[in-house]
Amino acid sequence: MKEKMVIREKYLKKMIDSKDTEFIKVITGIRRSGKSTLLLMFKDYLLKNGVKKENIIHINFESGIYDNIKNYKDLYQYVKEKIKNNKIYLLLDEVQNVESWEKAINAFKVDFDIDIYITGSNAYLLSSELSTLLSGRYIEIKMYPLSFKEFLMFNKYDESNLEDKFNEYLKYGGLPAIALIKNNDELILSYLNDIYNTIVKKDIIDRNNIKDIALLENIIKYLFSNVGSPISSNKISDYLNSNKIVQKANHQTIDNYLNMLEKSYIIYKADRTDVKSKALLKTLGKYYVSDTGLRNIILGFRNINEGHLLENVVYLELLRRGYKVNIGKNSDYEVDFVAENTHTIKYYQVTQTLSDEQVKNRELRSLESISDNYGKIILSMDKSINNDYNGIKVKNIINWLLENEE
Numbered sequence: 001m002k003e004k005m006v007i008r009e010k011y012l013k014k015m016i017d018s019k020d021t022e023f024i025k026v027i028t029g030i031r032r033s034g035k036s037t038l039l040l041m042f043k044d045y046l047l048k049n050g051v052k053k054e055n056i057i058h059i060n061f062e063s064g065i066y067d068n069i070k071n072y073k074d075l076y077q078y079v080k081e082k083i084k085n086n087k088i089y090l091l092l093d094e095v096q097n098v099e100s101w102e103k104a105i106n107a108f109k110v111d112f113d114i115d116i117y118i119t120g121s122n123a124y125l126l127s128s129e130l131s132t133l134l135s136g137r138y139i140e141i142k143m144y145p146l147s148f149k150e151f152l153m154f155n156k157y158d159e160s161n162l163e164d165k166f167n168e169y170l171k172y173g174g175l176p177a178i179a180l181i182k183n184n185d186e187l188i189l190s191y192l193n194d195i196y197n198t199i200v201k202k203d204i205i206d207r208n209n210i211k212d213i214a215l216l217e218n219i220i221k222y223l224f225s226n227v228g229s230p231i232s233s234n235k236i237s238d239y240l241n242s243n244k245i246v247q248k249a250n251h252q253t254i255d256n257y258l259n260m261l262e263k264s265y266i267i268y269k270a271d272r273t274d275v276k277s278k279a280l281l282k283t284l285g286k287y288y289v290s291d292t293g294l295r296n297i298i299l300g301f302r303n304i305n306e307g308h309l310l311e312n313v314v315y316l317e318l319l320r321r322g323y324k325v326n327i328g329k330n331s332d333y334e335v336d337f338v339a340e341n342t343h344t345i346k347y348y349q350v351t352q353t354l355s356d357e358q359v360k361n362r363e364l365r366s367l368e369s370i371s372d373n374y375g376k377i378i379l380s381m382d383k384s385i386n387n388d389y390n391g392i393k394v395k396n397i398i399n400w401l402l403e404n405e406e
Helices: 009-017 035-048 072-082 101-111 128-133 148-154 162-172 176-181 185-208 213-225 233-242 251-263 292-299 306-320 357-368 397-402
Strands: 024-028 056-060 088-093 114-120 138-142 267-274 280-289 324-330 333-340 345-350 375-380 392-396
Touching: 009 024, 009 035, 009 138, 024 035, 035 056, 035 088, 035 114, 056 072, 072 088, 072 101, 101 114, 148 162, 148 176, 148 397, 162 292, 162 306, 162 397, 176 185, 185 213, 185 251, 185 292, 213 233, 213 251, 213 280, 213 292, 233 251, 251 267, 267 306, 280 292, 280 306, 280 324, 292 306, 306 324, 306 333, 306 345, 306 397, 333 357, 345 357, 357 375, 357 392, 375 397, 392 397
Parallel strands: 024 114, 024 138, 056 088, 088 114, 267 324, 345 375, 375 392
Antiparallel strands: 267 280, 324 333, 333 345
Protein backbone atom coordinates (compact mmCIF):
# COMPACT_ATOMS: atom_id res chain seq x y z
CA MET A 1 0.00 0.00 0.00
CA LYS A 2 1.56 3.29 -1.07
CA GLU A 3 1.42 6.20 1.30
CA LYS A 4 -0.40 9.36 0.37
CA MET A 5 1.95 11.93 -1.19
CA VAL A 6 1.22 14.74 1.20
CA ILE A 7 4.28 16.91 1.74
CA ARG A 8 5.75 16.55 5.22
CA GLU A 9 7.44 19.91 5.09
CA LYS A 10 9.45 19.73 8.30
CA TYR A 11 11.33 16.59 7.25
CA LEU A 12 11.70 17.64 3.62
CA LYS A 13 13.14 20.99 4.72
CA LYS A 14 15.79 19.19 6.79
CA MET A 15 16.84 17.22 3.73
CA ILE A 16 16.90 20.29 1.50
CA ASP A 17 18.87 22.30 4.08
CA SER A 18 21.52 19.56 4.25
CA LYS A 19 21.70 19.04 0.46
CA ASP A 20 25.20 19.20 -1.05
CA THR A 21 26.89 19.14 2.34
CA GLU A 22 29.61 16.58 2.96
CA PHE A 23 27.44 14.72 5.46
CA ILE A 24 25.64 11.45 4.80
CA LYS A 25 21.96 12.00 5.52
CA VAL A 26 20.48 9.12 7.58
CA ILE A 27 16.68 9.00 7.91
CA THR A 28 15.52 6.71 10.72
CA GLY A 29 12.15 5.71 12.12
CA ILE A 30 9.62 2.95 12.56
CA ARG A 31 8.41 1.05 9.49
CA ARG A 32 5.71 2.81 7.47
CA SER A 33 6.28 6.17 9.15
CA GLY A 34 6.87 7.74 5.73
CA LYS A 35 10.62 7.41 5.08
CA SER A 36 10.25 5.93 1.57
CA THR A 37 7.72 8.59 0.64
CA LEU A 38 10.08 11.27 1.96
CA LEU A 39 12.81 10.02 -0.38
CA LEU A 40 10.36 10.22 -3.29
CA MET A 41 9.45 13.78 -2.29
CA PHE A 42 13.12 14.72 -2.16
CA LYS A 43 13.73 13.09 -5.54
CA ASP A 44 10.83 15.13 -6.94
CA TYR A 45 12.37 18.28 -5.42
CA LEU A 46 15.70 17.53 -7.10
CA LEU A 47 14.09 17.02 -10.50
CA LYS A 48 12.11 20.25 -10.19
CA ASN A 49 15.26 22.15 -9.26
CA GLY A 50 17.45 21.29 -12.21
CA VAL A 51 18.99 17.91 -11.34
CA LYS A 52 18.83 15.56 -14.31
CA LYS A 53 17.13 12.18 -13.91
CA GLU A 54 20.32 10.30 -14.86
CA ASN A 55 22.13 12.01 -11.97
CA ILE A 56 19.79 10.49 -9.38
CA ILE A 57 20.22 6.86 -8.33
CA HIS A 58 17.28 5.67 -6.23
CA ILE A 59 17.26 2.11 -4.86
CA ASN A 60 14.57 0.61 -2.62
CA PHE A 61 16.02 -2.60 -1.20
CA GLU A 62 12.59 -3.95 -0.30
CA SER A 63 11.82 -4.17 -4.03
CA GLY A 64 12.46 -7.49 -5.76
CA ILE A 65 14.18 -5.58 -8.57
CA TYR A 66 17.30 -5.29 -6.41
CA ASP A 67 17.39 -8.82 -4.98
CA ASN A 68 20.72 -9.37 -6.71
CA ILE A 69 22.38 -6.71 -4.52
CA LYS A 70 23.32 -8.84 -1.53
CA ASN A 71 26.42 -7.16 -0.12
CA TYR A 72 28.55 -4.03 -0.29
CA LYS A 73 30.51 -5.28 -3.31
CA ASP A 74 27.29 -5.77 -5.30
CA LEU A 75 26.09 -2.33 -4.24
CA TYR A 76 29.36 -0.64 -5.15
CA GLN A 77 29.45 -2.28 -8.57
CA TYR A 78 25.82 -1.41 -9.33
CA VAL A 79 26.24 2.26 -8.43
CA LYS A 80 29.64 2.54 -10.14
CA GLU A 81 28.14 1.36 -13.43
CA LYS A 82 25.42 4.03 -13.21
CA ILE A 83 27.79 6.93 -12.55
CA LYS A 84 29.10 9.08 -15.38
CA ASN A 85 31.21 12.15 -14.64
CA ASN A 86 28.50 14.34 -13.11
CA LYS A 87 27.56 14.85 -9.48
CA ILE A 88 25.30 12.03 -8.27
CA TYR A 89 22.50 12.03 -5.72
CA LEU A 90 22.29 8.55 -4.20
CA LEU A 91 19.04 7.61 -2.42
CA LEU A 92 19.17 4.22 -0.65
CA ASP A 93 15.94 2.99 0.97
CA GLU A 94 16.10 0.31 3.74
CA VAL A 95 19.83 -0.05 3.18
CA GLN A 96 20.27 -2.29 6.24
CA ASN A 97 19.16 -5.19 3.99
CA VAL A 98 22.59 -5.06 2.29
CA GLU A 99 25.40 -6.84 4.13
CA SER A 100 28.21 -4.47 5.21
CA TRP A 101 26.59 -1.61 3.26
CA GLU A 102 28.63 0.96 5.19
CA LYS A 103 31.79 -0.15 3.38
CA ALA A 104 30.20 0.82 0.07
CA ILE A 105 29.13 4.20 1.51
CA ASN A 106 32.71 4.92 2.57
CA ALA A 107 34.03 3.95 -0.85
CA PHE A 108 31.47 6.15 -2.64
CA LYS A 109 32.56 9.18 -0.61
CA VAL A 110 36.19 8.56 -1.50
CA ASP A 111 35.74 7.70 -5.18
CA PHE A 112 32.91 9.91 -6.49
CA ASP A 113 31.32 13.36 -6.33
CA ILE A 114 28.24 12.09 -4.54
CA ASP A 115 25.53 13.25 -2.10
CA ILE A 116 24.15 10.29 -0.10
CA TYR A 117 20.76 9.80 1.58
CA ILE A 118 19.88 6.53 3.32
CA THR A 119 16.91 5.23 5.30
CA GLY A 120 16.52 2.38 7.76
CA SER A 121 13.83 0.95 10.03
CA ASN A 122 15.98 0.00 12.98
CA ALA A 123 18.68 1.60 15.08
CA TYR A 124 21.24 -1.03 14.11
CA LEU A 125 21.67 1.25 11.10
CA LEU A 126 23.57 3.53 13.49
CA SER A 127 25.13 0.88 15.69
CA SER A 128 28.12 1.88 17.77
CA GLU A 129 30.51 0.38 15.20
CA LEU A 130 28.93 2.31 12.34
CA SER A 131 28.73 5.52 14.36
CA THR A 132 32.48 5.21 14.92
CA LEU A 133 33.08 4.53 11.22
CA LEU A 134 31.00 7.53 10.13
CA SER A 135 31.88 9.70 13.13
CA GLY A 136 31.24 13.36 12.37
CA ARG A 137 30.20 12.53 8.82
CA TYR A 138 26.47 11.92 9.07
CA ILE A 139 23.30 13.79 10.01
CA GLU A 140 20.43 11.78 11.48
CA ILE A 141 16.91 12.88 10.53
CA LYS A 142 14.51 11.18 12.94
CA MET A 143 11.11 10.52 11.40
CA TYR A 144 7.97 9.86 13.44
CA PRO A 145 4.39 8.91 12.61
CA LEU A 146 2.07 11.83 11.88
CA SER A 147 1.60 14.59 14.42
CA PHE A 148 -2.02 15.52 15.12
CA LYS A 149 -1.61 18.57 12.89
CA GLU A 150 -0.33 16.35 10.06
CA PHE A 151 -3.10 13.84 10.76
CA LEU A 152 -5.71 16.54 10.08
CA MET A 153 -3.92 17.55 6.89
CA PHE A 154 -3.55 13.96 5.60
CA ASN A 155 -7.24 13.29 6.17
CA LYS A 156 -8.21 16.68 4.66
CA TYR A 157 -10.06 17.44 7.87
CA ASP A 158 -11.01 20.96 8.85
CA GLU A 159 -10.77 22.10 12.46
CA SER A 160 -14.41 21.49 13.39
CA ASN A 161 -15.28 18.75 15.91
CA LEU A 162 -11.61 18.56 16.86
CA GLU A 163 -12.20 16.39 19.90
CA ASP A 164 -13.79 13.63 17.79
CA LYS A 165 -10.88 13.76 15.36
CA PHE A 166 -8.40 13.70 18.23
CA ASN A 167 -10.10 10.60 19.63
CA GLU A 168 -9.75 8.98 16.20
CA TYR A 169 -6.04 9.89 16.26
CA LEU A 170 -5.65 8.36 19.73
CA LYS A 171 -7.45 5.22 18.61
CA TYR A 172 -5.83 4.51 15.25
CA GLY A 173 -2.52 6.34 15.58
CA GLY A 174 -0.58 8.34 13.02
CA LEU A 175 0.86 5.94 10.44
CA PRO A 176 0.39 7.82 7.13
CA ALA A 177 -1.35 5.01 5.21
CA ILE A 178 -4.24 5.04 7.71
CA ALA A 179 -5.42 8.20 5.93
CA LEU A 180 -5.98 6.13 2.77
CA ILE A 181 -8.35 3.72 4.47
CA LYS A 182 -10.27 5.97 6.86
CA ASN A 183 -13.87 5.03 7.65
CA ASN A 184 -13.05 1.36 7.11
CA ASP A 185 -12.34 -0.14 10.52
CA GLU A 186 -11.76 -3.64 9.18
CA LEU A 187 -9.03 -2.50 6.78
CA ILE A 188 -7.43 -0.24 9.39
CA LEU A 189 -7.23 -3.07 11.92
CA SER A 190 -5.82 -5.44 9.31
CA TYR A 191 -3.20 -2.89 8.25
CA LEU A 192 -2.10 -2.13 11.83
CA ASN A 193 -1.91 -5.84 12.59
CA ASP A 194 0.24 -6.45 9.50
CA ILE A 195 2.62 -3.61 10.40
CA TYR A 196 2.96 -4.81 13.97
CA ASN A 197 3.70 -8.37 12.87
CA THR A 198 6.24 -7.18 10.29
CA ILE A 199 8.10 -5.07 12.85
CA VAL A 200 8.17 -7.86 15.43
CA LYS A 201 9.18 -10.55 12.94
CA LYS A 202 11.64 -8.74 10.64
CA ASP A 203 13.16 -6.09 12.90
CA ILE A 204 13.23 -8.01 16.17
CA ILE A 205 12.81 -11.80 15.92
CA ASP A 206 14.62 -12.47 12.62
CA ARG A 207 17.32 -9.84 13.09
CA ASN A 208 18.22 -11.00 16.59
CA ASN A 209 17.52 -14.70 16.08
CA ILE A 210 15.14 -14.74 19.04
CA LYS A 211 14.10 -18.18 20.23
CA ASP A 212 11.75 -17.33 23.12
CA ILE A 213 9.05 -15.59 21.10
CA ALA A 214 6.44 -16.03 23.85
CA LEU A 215 8.62 -14.08 26.30
CA LEU A 216 9.13 -11.27 23.77
CA GLU A 217 5.40 -10.99 23.07
CA ASN A 218 4.58 -10.88 26.77
CA ILE A 219 7.17 -8.15 27.37
CA ILE A 220 5.60 -6.11 24.55
CA LYS A 221 2.12 -6.55 26.07
CA TYR A 222 3.42 -5.51 29.47
CA LEU A 223 5.06 -2.37 28.06
CA PHE A 224 1.98 -1.45 26.03
CA SER A 225 -0.23 -1.98 29.10
CA ASN A 226 2.00 0.21 31.25
CA VAL A 227 2.72 3.16 28.97
CA GLY A 228 3.76 6.10 31.12
CA SER A 229 4.36 3.99 34.24
CA PRO A 230 7.78 3.53 35.89
CA ILE A 231 9.28 0.27 34.60
CA SER A 232 12.40 -1.79 35.22
CA SER A 233 13.47 -5.24 34.07
CA ASN A 234 12.97 -6.39 37.69
CA LYS A 235 9.35 -5.24 37.66
CA ILE A 236 8.70 -7.03 34.36
CA SER A 237 10.42 -10.19 35.60
CA ASP A 238 8.49 -10.19 38.90
CA TYR A 239 5.19 -9.71 37.07
CA LEU A 240 5.78 -12.43 34.49
CA ASN A 241 7.12 -14.93 37.03
CA SER A 242 4.54 -14.27 39.76
CA ASN A 243 1.68 -14.61 37.29
CA LYS A 244 3.28 -17.72 35.77
CA ILE A 245 2.97 -16.16 32.32
CA VAL A 246 6.33 -17.62 31.31
CA GLN A 247 8.36 -20.36 32.95
CA LYS A 248 11.34 -18.21 33.85
CA ALA A 249 12.17 -14.65 32.89
CA ASN A 250 15.63 -13.46 33.98
CA HIS A 251 16.61 -9.80 34.16
CA GLN A 252 19.44 -9.98 31.61
CA THR A 253 17.23 -11.52 28.93
CA ILE A 254 14.53 -8.91 29.58
CA ASP A 255 17.11 -6.10 29.35
CA ASN A 256 18.31 -7.53 26.02
CA TYR A 257 14.75 -7.71 24.69
CA LEU A 258 14.03 -4.14 25.82
CA ASN A 259 17.11 -2.97 23.92
CA MET A 260 15.96 -4.83 20.78
CA LEU A 261 12.51 -3.26 21.03
CA GLU A 262 14.01 0.22 21.30
CA LYS A 263 16.22 -0.41 18.27
CA SER A 264 13.15 -1.36 16.20
CA TYR A 265 11.61 2.04 17.10
CA ILE A 266 8.41 0.38 18.32
CA ILE A 267 9.05 1.85 21.78
CA TYR A 268 10.99 4.78 23.21
CA LYS A 269 12.49 5.04 26.66
CA ALA A 270 12.37 8.23 28.72
CA ASP A 271 15.08 8.18 31.39
CA ARG A 272 14.55 9.62 34.85
CA THR A 273 16.55 12.74 35.69
CA ASP A 274 17.07 14.74 38.86
CA VAL A 275 15.60 18.17 38.16
CA LYS A 276 18.05 20.06 40.37
CA SER A 277 21.35 18.35 39.52
CA LYS A 278 20.32 17.33 35.97
CA ALA A 279 21.93 13.93 36.70
CA LEU A 280 20.41 10.88 35.05
CA LEU A 281 19.02 8.39 37.57
CA LYS A 282 19.52 4.70 36.81
CA THR A 283 16.18 3.44 38.07
CA LEU A 284 12.61 3.30 36.78
CA GLY A 285 12.43 4.99 33.42
CA LYS A 286 9.20 5.05 31.44
CA TYR A 287 8.41 3.58 28.04
CA TYR A 288 6.20 5.05 25.35
CA VAL A 289 4.93 3.42 22.18
CA SER A 290 5.85 4.96 18.81
CA ASP A 291 2.25 4.79 17.59
CA THR A 292 -0.92 4.49 19.67
CA GLY A 293 -2.64 2.47 16.93
CA LEU A 294 -0.04 -0.30 17.28
CA ARG A 295 -0.62 -0.35 21.03
CA ASN A 296 -4.37 -0.57 20.64
CA ILE A 297 -4.24 -3.37 18.06
CA ILE A 298 -2.58 -5.55 20.71
CA LEU A 299 -4.52 -4.49 23.81
CA GLY A 300 -7.89 -3.77 22.20
CA PHE A 301 -9.72 -0.54 21.44
CA ARG A 302 -12.31 -0.61 24.19
CA ASN A 303 -10.30 -0.32 27.37
CA ILE A 304 -8.10 2.60 26.40
CA ASN A 305 -6.52 4.36 29.38
CA GLU A 306 -6.82 7.81 27.90
CA GLY A 307 -4.68 9.48 30.54
CA HIS A 308 -1.63 7.44 29.64
CA LEU A 309 -2.33 7.72 25.91
CA LEU A 310 -2.46 11.51 26.28
CA GLU A 311 0.94 11.36 27.95
CA ASN A 312 2.20 9.21 25.06
CA VAL A 313 0.98 11.74 22.47
CA VAL A 314 2.65 14.64 24.31
CA TYR A 315 5.92 12.71 24.63
CA LEU A 316 6.05 11.99 20.88
CA GLU A 317 5.15 15.59 20.04
CA LEU A 318 8.02 16.89 22.16
CA LEU A 319 10.40 14.55 20.32
CA ARG A 320 9.05 15.84 16.99
CA ARG A 321 9.73 19.39 18.15
CA GLY A 322 13.37 18.51 18.66
CA TYR A 323 13.53 18.16 22.44
CA LYS A 324 15.46 15.60 24.41
CA VAL A 325 12.76 14.32 26.75
CA ASN A 326 13.25 12.80 30.21
CA ILE A 327 10.97 12.30 33.18
CA GLY A 328 11.81 14.38 36.24
CA LYS A 329 12.24 13.76 39.93
CA ASN A 330 12.37 16.75 42.24
CA SER A 331 12.66 15.64 45.87
CA ASP A 332 9.31 13.97 46.56
CA TYR A 333 7.65 15.23 43.39
CA GLU A 334 7.41 13.69 39.93
CA VAL A 335 7.50 15.79 36.76
CA ASP A 336 5.97 14.09 33.73
CA PHE A 337 8.42 15.56 31.20
CA VAL A 338 11.61 17.58 31.29
CA ALA A 339 12.04 18.77 27.69
CA GLU A 340 15.41 20.25 26.79
CA ASN A 341 16.98 21.61 23.61
CA THR A 342 19.99 23.80 22.94
CA HIS A 343 18.03 26.95 23.85
CA THR A 344 15.78 26.14 26.79
CA ILE A 345 14.23 23.68 29.23
CA LYS A 346 10.48 23.21 29.70
CA TYR A 347 8.59 21.23 32.30
CA TYR A 348 5.28 19.53 31.51
CA GLN A 349 2.51 17.86 33.48
CA VAL A 350 -0.15 15.92 31.55
CA THR A 351 -3.55 15.04 32.98
CA GLN A 352 -7.01 14.15 31.75
CA THR A 353 -8.67 16.98 33.66
CA LEU A 354 -8.03 19.61 36.32
CA SER A 355 -11.66 19.74 37.38
CA ASP A 356 -10.84 17.70 40.49
CA GLU A 357 -9.27 20.07 43.04
CA GLN A 358 -7.02 17.34 44.42
CA VAL A 359 -5.64 16.54 40.96
CA LYS A 360 -5.12 20.23 40.18
CA ASN A 361 -3.20 20.80 43.41
CA ARG A 362 -1.04 17.72 42.80
CA GLU A 363 -0.07 18.81 39.29
CA LEU A 364 0.61 22.38 40.42
CA ARG A 365 2.74 21.26 43.37
CA SER A 366 5.02 19.21 41.09
CA LEU A 367 5.81 22.28 38.99
CA GLU A 368 5.81 24.79 41.87
CA SER A 369 8.53 22.71 43.53
CA ILE A 370 10.94 23.60 40.70
CA SER A 371 12.89 26.72 41.65
CA ASP A 372 14.32 27.75 38.25
CA ASN A 373 12.63 30.16 35.83
CA TYR A 374 12.16 27.91 32.83
CA GLY A 375 8.68 27.41 31.36
CA LYS A 376 6.19 25.26 33.24
CA ILE A 377 3.07 23.96 31.50
CA ILE A 378 0.11 21.76 32.46
CA LEU A 379 -1.72 20.09 29.55
CA SER A 380 -5.21 18.62 29.90
CA MET A 381 -8.34 17.91 27.88
CA ASP A 382 -10.30 20.65 29.68
CA LYS A 383 -11.64 23.14 27.14
CA SER A 384 -11.79 26.58 28.73
CA ILE A 385 -8.64 26.55 30.79
CA ASN A 386 -6.09 28.93 29.35
CA ASN A 387 -5.24 30.13 32.84
CA ASP A 388 -1.99 30.86 34.58
CA TYR A 389 -1.24 29.87 38.16
CA ASN A 390 1.70 31.88 39.45
CA GLY A 391 3.42 31.68 36.08
CA ILE A 392 2.45 28.07 35.38
CA LYS A 393 0.58 27.95 32.05
CA VAL A 394 -2.44 25.68 31.66
CA LYS A 395 -3.33 24.65 28.12
CA ASN A 396 -5.72 22.38 26.29
CA ILE A 397 -3.77 19.49 24.75
CA ILE A 398 -5.46 19.74 21.35
CA ASN A 399 -4.79 23.48 21.13
CA TRP A 400 -1.17 22.89 22.17
CA LEU A 401 -0.73 20.22 19.47
CA LEU A 402 -1.99 22.66 16.83
CA GLU A 403 0.20 25.57 17.95
CA ASN A 404 3.20 26.56 15.89
CA GLU A 405 6.16 24.65 17.23
CA GLU A 406 7.89 26.33 20.11
